[in-house]
Amino acid sequence: MAAALAGTHAHWSSRFAFIMAAVGSAVGLGNLWRFPFMTGQNGGSAFVLIYIGCVILFALPVLMAELAIGRHAQQSAITSTRKMAIEAGKSGKWSVVGWVCTAAGFLVLTTYSVIAGQVMAFSAAGFAGGFAEPDGATMFYNTDGIKMFWHFLFMTLTILIVSRGLKGGIERVATILMPLFFVVLIGLTIYSMTNGAAGAAVSYLFTPDFSAVTGQTFIAALGQAFFSVSVASAIMITYGSYLPRDSNIGSSAVLIVSADTMVALIAGLMIFPIVFLVGMDPAAGLGLIFTALPQVFSTMPAGNIIGGAFFALAFIAALTSSISLLEATVAFIEENASFGRAMTACLLGGFAFMIGAGAVYSEAFAGGFVDVLSGQILLPLGGFLVAVFAGWVIPKSLMRTELSHASSGLFAFFHFAVRYIVPVAIGAILVLGLDDMFNDGRIGSMIGLG
Numbered sequence: 001m002a003a004a005l006a007g008t009h010a011h012w013s014s015r016f017a018f019i020m021a022a023v024g025s026a027v028g029l030g031n032l033w034r035f036p037f038m039t040g041q042n043g044g045s046a047f048v049l050i051y052i053g054c055v056i057l058f059a060l061p062v063l064m065a066e067l068a069i070g071r072h073a074q075q076s077a078i079t080s081t082r083k084m085a086i087e088a089g090k091s092g093k094w095s096v097v098g099w100v101c102t103a104a105g106f107l108v109l110t111t112y113s114v115i116a117g118q119v120m121a122f123s124a125a126g127f128a129g130g131f132a133e134p135d136g137a138t139m140f141y142n143t144d145g146i147k148m149f150w151h152f153l154f155m156t157l158t159i160l161i162v163s164r165g166l167k168g169g170i171e172r173v174a175t176i177l178m179p180l181f182f183v184v185l186i187g188l189t190i191y192s193m194t195n196g197a198a199g200a201a202v203s204y205l206f207t208p209d210f211s212a213v214t215g216q217t218f219i220a221a222l223g224q225a226f227f228s229v230s231v232a233s234a235i236m237i238t239y240g241s242y243l244p245r246d247s248n249i250g251s252s253a254v255l256i257v258s259a260d261t262m263v264a265l266i267a268g269l270m271i272f273p274i275v276f277l278v279g280m281d282p283a284a285g286l287g288l289i290f291t292a293l294p295q296v297f298s299t300m301p302a303g304n305i306i307g308g309a310f311f312a313l314a315f316i317a318a319l320t321s322s323i324s325l326l327e328a329t330v331a332f333i334e335e336n337a338s339f340g341r342a343m344t345a346c347l348l349g350g351f352a353f354m355i356g357a358g359a360v361y362s363e364a365f366a367g368g369f370v371d372v373l374s375g376q377i378l379l380p381l382g383g384f385l386v387a388v389f390a391g392w393v394i395p396k397s398l399m400r401t402e403l404s405h406a407s408s409g410l411f412a413f414f415h416f417a418v419r420y421i422v423p424v425a426i427g428a429i430l431v432l433g434l435d436d437m438f439n440d441g442r443i444g445s446m447i448g449l450g
C-alpha cells in the first residue's frame with residue numbers, strides 16, 4: 001500500500017469513509033453518557049442552549065481549523081503544527097499547540113475505556129437477562145477485578161482495530177458500525193418517546209430556565225462541546241491529514257458538527273423520558289445512565305432487550321471514538337520511531353490502560369481529576385491554542401487556500417471566530433469557571449487539599 005512507501009501518507013478511500021470515521025469519533029459516550037448527566041447537573045434547558053451556542057461559535061471553527069491544519073501538513077498534530085509554523089516563518093515551538101491537544105486526547109482515552117467497559121458489561125448483562133432486577137445489571141460489574149476485565153477488554157479491542165491501520169481498521173469499523181448506530185438510535189428513541197414521559201423530557205430539555213446558570217455552566221458547556229465534537233484533542237488534525245487535497249473541509253465540518261449535535265439531542269430525547277417515567281433525579285451525576293436506566297428497564301416489558309440494545313448502542317459509539325483517540329497518539333509515535341503500528345498501538349494503549357485503572361479504583365480520580373482536567377481545562381486550553389494558531393500564527397491566505405471550497409461567508413465567520421471570538425471567550429470562560437471552581441472548593445478537593 002502507498003502508506004508503506006517512505007514519505008507517502010495514507011489517505012481515506014472515500015469521502016463517505018472519512019465522514020463515517022469523523023462522525024464516529026465525534027459521536028460517542030460524550031453524547032450518550034456525558035451530555036445527559038452534564039445537562040442534568042447544569043439545569044437542563046439553559047445548559048442545552050448554551051451548549052448549542054458553544055458548538056456553533058467555538059467547536060465548529062476549531063474543527064475547521066484542525067482539519068485544515070492536518071490536511072495542509074499531512075502529519076500528526078504535533079508535527080503538523082510545528083511544520084506549519086515554520087512554513088509561516090514562525091517558531092517551531094508552536095508545536096505546543098499539538099502537544100497540549102495530544103495530551104488532552106490521551107488523557108481522555110484513559111478513563112473513556114473504563115466507562116466504555118462498563119457500558120459493555122451492562123449490555124451483556126441486559127442480553128443475559130440481568131435487567132429483570134433493578135440492580136441486576138451489576139451482576140457483570142460488581143468487583144474491581146471484573147471492572148478491570150471490561151476495561152482491559154475494551155482497550156484491547158481498540159488496540160486491535162488501530163493496529164490494522166487506517167483502511168483495514170478504522171475505516172472498516174466506522175463504515176459498518178455508524179450506519180447501524182443510527183438505525184438503533186432512532187428505534188430506541190421512538191420506543192422511549194412513546195413509552196416514557198415524553199412531555200416532561202421535552203420541556204426539561206427545551207423550555208429555557210436561566211436561574212441555574214453560573215460561570216461554571218459556561219465552562220461546562222464549552223468543555224462538553226469540545227469533548228463531544230472531538231476537537232482540541234489532536235484527532236481532527238490527524239484525521240484531516242488523511243484527507244485528499246480536493247476535499248471540501250467547510251461542508252464536512254458543518255456536517256460532522258450537525259450530526260454530533262443531533263445525536264446529543266436525540267440521546268436526550270431517548271434517555272430523559274425514561275428517567276422521568278420513574279421520577280429519578282436528572283442531576284444524579286456521572287452514574288445517571290448506569291443507575292437510573294437499569295431501574296426503569298427492570299419495570300418495562302422487554303426491558304432486558306431494550307436495555308441490552310441501549311448499552312450496545314453506547315458501546316458502538318464508544319468504540320469508534322476510542323479508536324480515534326488512540327490513533328492520534330499512534331500517528332505521532334509512528335512518525336518518529338520505528339516500532340511499527342501494531343507495537344506502537346500496544347504500548348500506548350497499554351499505558352492508557354494503566355492510567356485508566358486508577359479510575360476503576362477511585363471514582364474521584366475518574367470523575368474529579370481526569371474528567372475535570374481533560375474535559376474542562378485541557379480541552380478548552382487546546383481549543384484556545386488551535387484558534388490562536390489558525391487566527392494569528394498562520395497567515396490568512398494560507399488558511400483560505402485550505403478552505404478554498406468554503407463560501408466567503410463561512411470563511412469570514414471562521415476567520416473572525418478563530419481570531420477573536422474563540423480566544424477571547426475561552427479566555428474569559430476559563431478564568432470565570434476556574435474562579436468558580438476554586439471558590440466552591442472543587443479544585444482544592446480535586447488535588448487533595450479539601
Ligand code: PHE
Pocket residue numbers: 025026027028029030031105108226227228229230231233235321322324325
Ligand atoms: N467525541 C467523543 C464522544 O463524544 C469523545 C472524544 C473526545 C473523542 C475527544 C475524541 C476526542 O464520546
